[in-house]
Amino acid sequence: MTLPSDPSSDPSAPSLPSSPAHGSRAKGAARRRSFLRPSHVWADFVLYTRAYMRNPEALFFSLLFPVILVLLFGAIFSGSSAPSAVPLYIQNLDGQNATTLAFYHYVEETGLVTIHNVSASAGPLGTYLSQHSESNGIVIPAGFGEQVWNLTHGGRGVPVALQFYDNPFDSTSAAIVSGAVQLALQNFKGAPVAYLAKAVPVGSLSFTPKTIDFEIPGLIGFAILMTPMFSMVNVTSEYKKEKLFKALSLTPLTKGEWLLSKILFNWLLTFLAAAILFATGILAYGAHVIVGPLLIPFLLVGPLLFVSLGMLIGTVSKRAETAGIIGNLVTFPMMFLSGSFIPVSVMPGWLQPYAKVWPLYYVIDGIESVSVFSDVAHALIDLGIVSVMAAVAFVAAVLVFRWREE
Amino acid sequence: MDAVISVDGLVKEYGKLRAVDGISFSVPTGKVYSFLGPNGAGKTTTVEILEGLRRATHGTLRVLGLDPWHDAGEVHRRVGVMPQGFRFFDKVTPLEAVQYYGRLFDVQVDAPALLRRVLLEEKANDTFDKLSGGQKQKLGIALALVNDPELVFLDEPTTGLDPQARRAVWELLRELRKEGRTIFLTTHYLEEAENLADQVAIIHHGKIVTEGSPAELIAKYGRGPRIVLEATPELLKVLQRVPGLSSEVKGNQVEVPLHQKQVLIDALQAIAASGLVWPDISTQRDTLEEVFITLVGEMEEGGEVRA
């Protein structure tokens, strides 16, 4: 990055250290009490960025490591258009006939879902799903086979409604199911034979999502989580231990300026990481991701949330070692459970509710809604949730954080 | 305004511990004022309160006419501080550090010249984690001077420096004083206080034991210049017969204050008359070190210090 030219290295500048005391001081008083001075924020940002760039491990971890993961996941899944299969529960009320069997076959053939049968005697499917903590289910109504046969053989009739259960907070798997059913139904030539009675607002999914498409939002989430969390846990606990906050509090730099500079830095790194991840996914694996403007708020609010959380952990922990341990205890479960590596929709059903307690889940879900499904409404809900969490964490961090001890 | 710092009845409690126990003193403008005291005496605590880093439990204090806790911003603009065991960001160079402070204080600073002044110019572009302990301290001193402060706090600035670097820092402090700055110095080195300080306070268990110029303290608590004779047992017997001398025998060392001229002459004549071999003869005078050890020792024994 380019740095501003440095006025203080100008050799013609008056040499202050050897000048008599009480010289060039008058200006201080005039502008005291301003809380955020851009020049202070910038000076601290430049210093911190430079120092960070000199730390190869940190740089590797923030920028290169997610790329290596994309390449790795891409290599594992490339070619196969089969993403992680979503569990789909089908309750067949029409008995075994050629049409239902064909439908099962076509759905399975998409490779997008794994079918689980729910017997007709199991009661209403909705109840069954909620009892088993599952999200996605379809009911094949009685008479399905006959009506489809009529429609595909020039007969009269209306397309059959397939009752579709989904989880409104998991648009990803709902969209995959919807895509799989739509693809399956295309195999019945002739008139449209059936539709999902409760279509999720996924637009029309005109492509079959590939695994890599889901990996990219997950890994951007990973970048949004890891760098801010670890750098802030580390910085706040180390600075406290090494008395660096004390040293800084002896300068005109304010707590707010310092914090803003750290947030700016984490924004910079997150945007860089996201750009690199998108570029790698698209160029190396032809990932089908949409880089929409709605990504920007996620890339701003997400790091803000984890900067605050990291600062909170670093500040409340008495010792730097404790802070590191608490940081890991929060970060690693969050990373795995929120869908950084494995989309939540393909996790076992009993595990999925645990994903939704982590803030990162909503960041990843939101980015997925924007860049895989173009589902603005859903993304906005996620953004709202993340923003509220970020605001709470930020206020808490600012309140707890102290420059000086009493 | 005569006193740059004035402190009255300052108390600092950490929970049950009274780290500073009701001290009062004032530091005149343009002087070097030194706090001397053993580990845990309360030096750093006092200094940090004066710097506005900690809040006093009781007592009134003024630094540059301001309350350092409430007017911390203004105080920090006008004072320079080198904290004890100074540390900085690992991956930042001294040059960058000085420029950074320059920007924060909004002053034009000739960073290379400042680093030259503290003898750190060769390491100007090495990152902080690569500097030696003494070089790190030098950066701490440099940063304390960036804002051209009228008052400088140095908490053990020469601990860990080699003798040459220590003398260079002393030279720097003398220059700073000549420039009209007031210096508040804490140190464990008696020699340092004796060489630099206009005024010394000996502090122990959070209390000021005594205060004065080094010369005053030595005159008050120390013994004056004297001649020391390293005597053999035979010679001791001879010397013990000299009138007025017997009380001055300590082991095999015999001390004669220079002002007791008659006793001294009698002693030397007795040695010559005895025909014994001449002993080693040296002169001695107390330094602040002896004063310090005496006073702190008396405190440790629970006794009050003789006034």
Ligand SMILES: Nc1ncnc2c1ncn2[C@@H]1O[C@H](COP(=O)(O)OP(=O)(O)OP(=O)(O)O)[C@@H](O)[C@H]1O
């Ligand atoms: N933050 C703190 N919390 C509790 N006690 C403290 C704290 N800082 C210092 N103390 C205690 O206060 C006393 C005075 O400490 P201080 O650091 O002022 O001593 P000092 O004279 O600077 O010693 P040294 O010469 O070793 O630097 C010590 O007993 C110390 O243990």
Ligand SMILES: [Mg+2]
């Ligand atoms: Mg100390």
